[in-house]
Structure formats: C-alpha cells, structure tokens
Amino acid sequence: MNHDYQRDISGCGLTGVISKKKRMIGGDVIVRSLCLMNDRGNGLGAGFAAYGIYPEFRDFYALHIMYDDESSQRTCEEYIRNEYHVEKAEDIPTRPVKTIAISPRVVRYFVKPLRERMEGGIGEDDFVVRTVMRINSEIEGAYIFSSGKNMGAFKGVGTPSEIAEFFRIEEYEGYIWTGHTRFPTNTPGWWGGAHPFTLLDWSIVHNGEISSYGINKRYLEMYGYKLTLLTDTEVAAYLLDLLIRRHGLDIPTACTVLASPFWKDVDYMDEEEKEAITLLRLTYGSALLNGPFAILFGHSKGLVGLNDRIKLRPLVAATKDDMVFIASEEAAIREICKEPDRVWAPRAGEPVIVALED
Amino acid sequence: MFKSLAPPEYLATIDTDKCIRCKRCIQNCGWSVYSWGGDRVLIDTAKCVKCLRCYHYCPVEAIQILDNPVRFRQNAYWSYHHIRNIKRQAETGGIPLTGMGSDQPYPVLFDHLLLDACQVTNPSIDPLREPMELRTYLGKKPSRVEIERGDDGKIRTTTEMPPQIKLEAPFMFSPMSFGSISLNAQKVLAMAAKECGIVMNTGEGGLHEDLLPYRDHIIVQVASGRFGVNPDYLNAGVAVEIKIGQGAKPGIGGHLPGEKIPLEVAKARMIPVGTDALSPAPQHDIYSIEDLRQLIYAIKEATNYKPVSVKIATVHNVAAIASGIVRAGADMVYLDGFRGGTGAAPTIIRDHLGIPIEHAVAAVDDRLRQEGIRNEASIIAAGGIRSSADVAKIIALGADAVAIGTAALITMGCTVCGKCYTGNCSWGITTQRPELTVRLDPEVYAERLINLIHAWSHELKEILGALGLNAIESLRGNRERLRGVGLDTQTLDILGVKPAGR
Ligand code: SF4
Ligand code: SF4
Numbered sequence: 001m002n003h004d005y006q007r008d009i010s011g012c013g014l015t016g017v018i019s020k021k022k023r024m025i026g027g028d029v030i031v032r033s034l035c036l037m038n039d040r041g042n043g044l045g046a047g048f049a050a051y052g053i054y055p056e057f058r059d060f061y062a063l064h065i066m067y068d069d070e071s072s073q074r075t076c077e078e079y080i081r082n083e084y085h086v087e088k089a090e091d092i093p094t095r096p097v098k099t100i101a102i103s104p105r106v107v108r109y110f111v112k113p114l115r116e117r118m119e120g121g122i123g124e125d126d127f128v129v130r131t132v133m134r135i136n137s138e139i140e141g142a143y144i145f146s147s148g149k150n151m152g153a154f155k156g157v158g159t160p161s162e163i164a165e166f167f168r169i170e171e172y173e174g175y176i177w178t179g180h181t182r183f184p185t186n187t188p189g190w191w192g193g194a195h196p197f198t199l200l201d202w203s204i205v206h207n208g209e210i211s212s213y214g215i216n217k218r219y220l221e222m223y224g225y226k227l228t229l230l231t232d233t234e235v236a237a238y239l240l241d242l243l244i245r246r247h248g249l250d251i252p253t254a255c256t257v258l259a260s261p262f263w264k265d266v267d268y269m270d271e272e273e274k275e276a277i278t279l280l281r282l283t284y285g286s287a288l289l290n291g292p293f294a295i296l297f298g299h300s301k302g303l304v305g306l307n308d309r310i311k312l313r314p315l316v317a318a319t320k321d322d323m324v325f326i327a328s329e330e331a332a333i334r335e336i337c338k339e340p341d342r343v344w345a346p347r348a349g350e351p352v353i354v355a356l357e358d
Numbered sequence: 359m360f361k362s363l364a365p366p367e368y369l370a371t372i373d374t375d376k377c378i379r380c381k382r383c384i385q386n387c388g389w390s391v392y393s394w395g396g397d398r399v400l401i402d403t404a405k406c407v408k409c410l411r412c413y414h415y416c417p418v419e420a421i422q423i424l425d426n427p428v429r430f431r432q433n434a435y436w437s438y439h440h441i442r443n444i445k446r447q448a449e450t451g452g453i454p455l456t457g458m459g460s461d462q463p464y465p466v467l468f469d470h471l472l473l474d475a476c477q478v479t480n481p482s483i484d485p486l487r488e489p490m491e492l493r494t495y496l497g498k499k500p501s502r503v504e505i506e507r508g509d510d511g512k513i514r515t516t517t518e519m520p521p522q523i524k525l526e527a528p529f530m531f532s533p534m535s536f537g538s539i540s541l542n543a544q545k546v547l548a549m550a551a552k553e554c555g556i557v558m559n560t561g562e563g564g565l566h567e568d569l570l571p572y573r574d575h576i577i578v579q580v581a582s583g584r585f586g587v588n589p590d591y592l593n594a595g596v597a598v599e600i601k602i603g604q605g606a607k608p609g610i611g612g613h614l615p616g617e618k619i620p621l622e623v624a625k626a627r628m629i630p631v632g633t634d635a636l637s638p639a640p641q642h643d644i645y646s647i648e649d650l651r652q653l654i655y656a657i658k659e660a661t662n663y664k665p666v667s668v669k670i671a672t673v674h675n676v677a678a679i680a681s682g683i684v685r686a687g688a689d690m691v692y693l694d695g696f697r698g699g700t701g702a703a704p705t706i707i708r709d710h711l712g713i714p715i716e717h718a719v720a721a722v723d724d725r726l727r728q729e730g731i732r733n734e735a736s737i738i739a740a741g742g743i744r745s746s747a748d749v750a751k752i753i754a755l756g757a758d759a760v761a762i763g764t765a766a767l768i769t770m771g772c773t774v775c776g777k778c779y780t781g782n783c784s785w786g787i788t789t790q791r792p793e794l795t796v797r798l799d800p801e802v803y804a805e806r807l808i809n810l811i812h813a814w815s816h817e818l819k820e821i822l823g824a825l826g827l828n829a830i831e832s833l834r835g836n837r838e839r840l841r842g843v844g845l846d847t848q849t850l851d852i853l854g855v856k857p858a859g860r
Contacts, residue, residue: 003854003855004860211839215832218727253505275515276513277513285829285831285832286834288831291827291832309828
C-alpha cells in the first residue's frame, strides 16, 4: 500500500440540471450557469458531464481517453482492441482556443467487451471498471476520463468558458448536465485532474476537502480500487460504486453511509431503523466522508446532490416544472431559470435525490 | 550485617529542623523505610523506592527523596544499572524483578509523530458547538449490509449484527487481576468504567462478588492459570478475553506467591489460601493456532456467543500472529506493546523482548487490510498510552480503541516507582496488606479516574475538531493525518506515514 503520495486539494463551484421528462437541454445552458461562478475557480480546471448525448450508440460503452503522445495512444488502442469490439473510434471534436496552449489528444471509442475475454463470469460493468483501473494505472500517458453508456465527460485545464469552447459543449444535447469549475491549491495543471470524475455511467463533481481521505482511500484499496488521481472526488466516486453497484445499497442508503446521521439522532429512532443505521455505521464507518463537501452525482437515471453532515459547503436546489437545479450558488440557478417554482437550501447530510420519470 | 555492595538508589532525607515528629511518614511507608528512634525518625534508605507516599503525607515538607549521588564511575557502556544488577545478582543468585513498563531509553515513536490540523482549505470544527462522536463499537463487523426499505420509507436490515461491546469513548482499562492489584483498586476501575460507559477487565484473578453490579462493564479474562474460571464466570461480563501474553513479559508466566493469597484473593481465584498461584508460560491447551480456535469456540459455545478477545504481546512476527488469531475466530485482538505494564516481571525480559505498540498496530492493521479481514476483528492497542495524544496517534495508525493501565493507576496515587512486585505499595494499589489497601477509598479515587477519562475525551474531541473531523472512525487508520519527524524511511514505510514537509 502506497502512503507516500501527494494529495490533490481544491475548492470550487458546481452546478447541475436535470429534466425528469428527459427533455433535451442544450450544452449552452450549463455553460452559462457555470460561467456565472467564475470567481469560484481559478482557471486551472473545468468540466462537464452530459447524459443522453450518444443516442445512436446507446448500447456501447463510450470511452473518452486522453493521450499525452502517440506511443501511449498506440499501446492503449492495442489493449482496447484486444479486449473489446470497437464499433467506432474518432477524435472528440474540439476547436482551437487561443488561451489553451497545450492540450492532450482526446479520442472516443464506442465499445463492447469481447465475450471470450470475459473469463470467470465477470459482468460487463466489472470488466469495464477493470479496464479503466488497468489503463489509468498502468499505461503511462493514457487516461480514461469517461466510460459510461450514452453519456460523456469533457474536462480540462482552463476556465469554464475555455473548456466549453474547446470541447464545443454547445453542440451537445442531454437530459442531465453537471458542470464544475475548480480552484486547485496545490496541483500542477493536469487535464485528467479536472472534474467531473466518472466511472461507468456515474459522474461526480465535488466541492470540498475530505478530511477523512486517508481512511477512505485505504478502505477502497481493500476492495481493489486503485486511487491514481489522489483527489477527494475519486474517493467519492469509488465509494458510490462500491456501495451502490457492488453492495447493492439504494441511493438514499448510500447517502446515509457517506453522511451518517449523528448518534444523538440515531438514539431516538425507532428500533428497526436504529438497528439498520447502526449496522451501516459499524460496517461502513471507514466510508463516512468527513469534512466539508458538496457533491453532485449524475447517473443514467437521475441526479443527486449531497452535503456533508454539518454542511460546511454551500448547496442550493430549485425546481421549475419537470426541471431540477442544484448548484453551489442560487445565482447560478437563476442565471438559467429566472423564476423557479421553489428554491431551498438542502439541510446538512440530507440528499436531494431526483429520478427520471419512466 | 552484610552491607550490599549495590548502593541504594535513593536517599530519603528528613530536615530535622522542620520535622514536627508527627510520625506520619512511619505509618505511611509500605516499605518500612522509617522507624521511631525515641526522639527522631530513623531512616533505612536502602529500602526506599521513591514512591513519594511519605513526602505527600508529611505536613511540613520536611522530607526529600534524592537520587543517590553516589554512582559508580561514569561509563557510557557499563551503565550504573548494569553494574548494580550484577552486584545484586552476585549477592542473591536470583532474577531481579520489576514492576510497571520498561523505562529504558528506546526511541518512542509516539514522540516522533505529529497530528495534522485544518487551515483555510478545510475548516476546523469547534467541539463546543458541534457534535463530536467518540462512540466506538468493538467486535466483528459484517463486510456488507442488506437493507430493505419499508412502505413507510424507513430502512431495516436483514443482516445480523454480530455481538458488540459499546464504548462511549475509545478507551478501556487493561486487565489487572485481583491479587496483582487490590480489590479497592479493581472497584475504582469498575466504578469509573460504568460511569464513563466503557469497560474494565478482570485480569486472570477471577471475579470478586463485589464487582458483580458492574458486570455490564467488565470483560473477564481466561489465562494460563485458569483462576476462577467456570461457566458463571465466563458469562459474568460482556466479553471474554483469552490471554496469551503480556507486553511486559512475553513468553513468561506469572507467579503470585502464597503470602499474597489471603482469603478473598483465594476465593476469587478458587484456590486454597496461602498456595502459590502459578500461571504457566503457555496455556497448556494452546500449543498452536488450531488449539486457539478450539478454545475460542468452546468459550463462544459456553457464553452463547459473546465476543472473544485474544490478548498477545507484540513480538516480532505480530502481524502474522494477529492474522491467525482473527482467522481463528477472535472478535478482538488486544495488542500489548513492549512498554506495557506489569505487577511483576523479570527486568531482563521486560526490557529486552517484544516490539513497540506503534509498529505493531501499523503492521497488524496493514496485514488485516491486505488480507481483506480488517472488519473481522477490532484492534485494541495497549502498552504505554500516556496521553490523549498517544490515543489519537495510535488510532490514526489503525487501532479501534486503547486500553490503559498505568495511567489509570496514576490517578489512584501511583508514581510509577516500579516496585509493584514487592506487594508493599504504599498507595494501596498493588498490595493485599489490609492496612495499605484501606487507603484507597474506591469512591474518592473513582472520581479521579472518571475525571481523567473525561479530560482525555475532551482532548480527543479538540484534536478531532482541529483535524476537521467529527467522528472517531474518520481518524481510525487515517495515517494521512500523521507526519513523522526524525524517522528513517523504512520506519515511515512500516508506519505508512509521510515525513513532515510532504
Ligand atoms: S511526616 Fe514529616 S513531619 Fe512527620 S515525622 Fe515524618 S518527616 Fe517528620
Ligand atoms: S502501583 Fe504502587 S508500587 Fe506499583 S509503581 Fe505504582 S506506586 Fe509503585
């Protein structure tokens, strides 16, 4: 177990929007909302996640990969073609931005795992997760930054407007969007380090500094997760993956684990609930995210906003018809929704869970 | 009379001008240093152990206990203690005994570790305004939980909760038997444990009936002597501990001489009055890990599956041993570091066997994680916990809770003089002499011990607050919040801690 790592810390602003009826929302909307919070970032990182953007490839995992150079691309592509059927491979469309001097090559692949490579009854999702872990920790210069179906993350070093311009965000349409602007305090600018952080169709944007990072990391390592980014966001993403996908907890219960209620409140719950919450706390105490955070996590069926157990970071939510907005600041919501039906500040540790209507 | 060639360690002195001849020092000294000479107090300084009982009870500050300035010629290699021990052994042919933990100047890792604090990028938390959770559960934890959601939206679980010991703060009192300490001292521990919502441990001396009211706060111990063990005893507390070894004397048994077995001790131990109480070095039914497993499950069967703890001394291969213990079914592994205290141990053993608790906890926590069985058992760290800072550091290294022995005795008056094995403790702690034990009023001293636990709990909360944490489990194993100062790379590697500045 490696302990001699440099952790990556940052402050930031985040915003997200979802249409419960799956109406398509243009990329320009999230860009406007995010750009309003420019002062929450310092131009060293921004990004977006969008769901519903690849309907014609909805059955394929969309791998977004950044490459430092041609040789890393060659090694990585060889690996992928060995393990996957590749339906389509193409450069992610970008446009030159004056202020972005250096950028990695960004390529996307629509893939399906090859049956014969999936030994030991491993499921497709687990197979893809393994690929992400392998490539990101073993192939120097290659980094998978998005791996879900019919969704994608776009991120890099720059201000929200620069990154939006670079990735031509306004050309995409999705039914869920999240966006993030970053204020790193100790990182050299690395494109992979920006948010959102994704795994399969999970995408996370996060504001805060997890004070329990060390134990969260060691806990995840017990389950085979390789933490290569050393950011809090990575920890949050893997914990959700473990709790929800691998341990089968529902989203509200997973939120209870990440931001556990205090014992003083648990002691007054009715017996059955108390027993369940106590057992969760005893079992998943090392997964408690302690310290200031506000996170938004998107997945193919919804959007969730969550604060730490004493609300040390801002998070505001609003609704308008079938739309729900969650952001660091109310202003970022009002920028794209002049007259919301309802605006509220979610309480500490109480998740805002929005599901798509079927 | 033959005068020992080993000069006395201390010089007890009385300022005769100040002395008012009240004779309190004569009454108070358990070692008979003082006697009445008709017009003044006579002093036999060779008997003095510097426990300072006399000093505290002298009303006029007439007493001074000095370290004997007469030393052998200074020699960086042949220390005073080496020469003195050889002389004593030449005179007696025996094994010099000692009490309490090792006082030798091995490096203290605790003093080379510093905790983190929050500034700007994450806020610290004020424990006076926000809840701070120290509650700790000891025992096996499931690796995952099945949750169902009822129609009312509330959750319930179908996963069974393994038996747990609930502690209001991550402390417990280390095992100290009735026999090695007085019943009054055990009562102090029991009363404080109850008041603080933690647990004490009987040690291997059986359970005196006076402690029964505190049974919800007692762990009963089964050691190699099997004193006082029967089904009622096993079921008397909240858990059972199998003692394999003790940090101060790994691999060594115990010997409580017959003169220290008066009626009450004999009853609790279920042995005849005045017989020597011998604890063999190993448990004679545990010669291997399979044997341990059988005993663990025999005890579980006998107690309707109460949690079982296994206590070992931290020896070189502690990580592998602990892993074996967990796989053998233990719910807790109690690690007793080489600094751990004792009522009596050969000095040579105490000072030269074992490894420090800091290394041991780090190694065991790592190993159990590598094997994916960290949730199977709780780690209890003991052996030289001196302050709440030590507690925070050892928890950050991976312990679930700590056990404190010496610190608890210090609240009862102990000055760590290290002469517990003589049975003359002037503070009434490690003695069975009735005129000495009456000095230890359980009510009065329980209050002090409760104060200590409360004080350390408050300090722990302050430390957590500075770290920006509000639950003890977020510190547990969180080595990211520790830094080493003046430690070599390999030690840092073993501890899993970065050097300061990184
Ligand atoms: S206790 Fe102090 S004053 Fe009293 S006899 Fe002893 S030395 Fe003298
Ligand atoms: S318990 Fe008594 S004899 Fe033992 S070290 Fe403390 S004061 Fe000395």
